[in-house]
Amino acid sequence: LISRKWRVNPTLIDLGDGVVIGEGNFSIMAGPCSIESERQIELVVEHLKANNVKIMRGGVFKPRSSPYAFRGMGLEGLHMFHQLCSANGIKIITEVMQVSQIEDMVDYVDVFQVGARNSQNFNLLDSLGEAQKPVLLKRGISGTLEELLQAAEYIFSNGNEKIMLCERGIRSYENAYRNVLDLNAVPVLKAKTHLPVIVDPSHGIGLRDYVEPMSLAAVMAGADGVIYETHQKPEEAFSDGQQTVNFQESERLIRRMRQAFELR
């Protein structure tokens, strides 16, 4: 069902208020790795508004390698996130980690993110297929494109057609950076499916200085958008600070990506 052979026309995902993701648009989703406080959300919202960015990312349920690391503000954080964003015309994308969270989250999110670690959590995918909210599905940590497409098929076959695929880097033997951002995936996925393809350069390379070149490369590879991490003080972020750009860097990145998209 997600194949280009089955549907030739690209799928567009309409989040309302003129925010449409997919072919012909270049969608920018930016924000902190984790939602940390009311003040933090306000500062990010202000930054996004100043740059005409309509979608804010931020995790309230965080999949952390160590159980002792900050695991997110939970529903309380999501309610605050929702209140501040909806008041400012900003859409929300945030990660859902398990089936039982969907019901509590659904009224407060615009896009559910499925993280790399849950990319093949088939119960979660089935349930999101029944939810009436768009889903950004990330590629697994060592996931093949075929596995990503099959995972999307789980959601689609349950009745939810509003899916975007996300390349976020795959694990390799190279340890000079966090992951290997596989930009080959962009044109290949675009040819295989009608779904929008989004790139996450932050998790893809894991080093803030290189988020910009990889984002620009993603634009030229044909991505329908990017999702990246930004924070008012990256060095103080509760998670993923090393790959998070500050607002000044983010502003330049937004400007350059838009210029690159114009050239495409």
Ligand code: PEP
């Ligand atoms: C995130 O977006 O902060 C995240 C945890 O991403 P991933 O699932 O790609 O590691």
Ligand code: MN
């Ligand atoms: Mn992160």
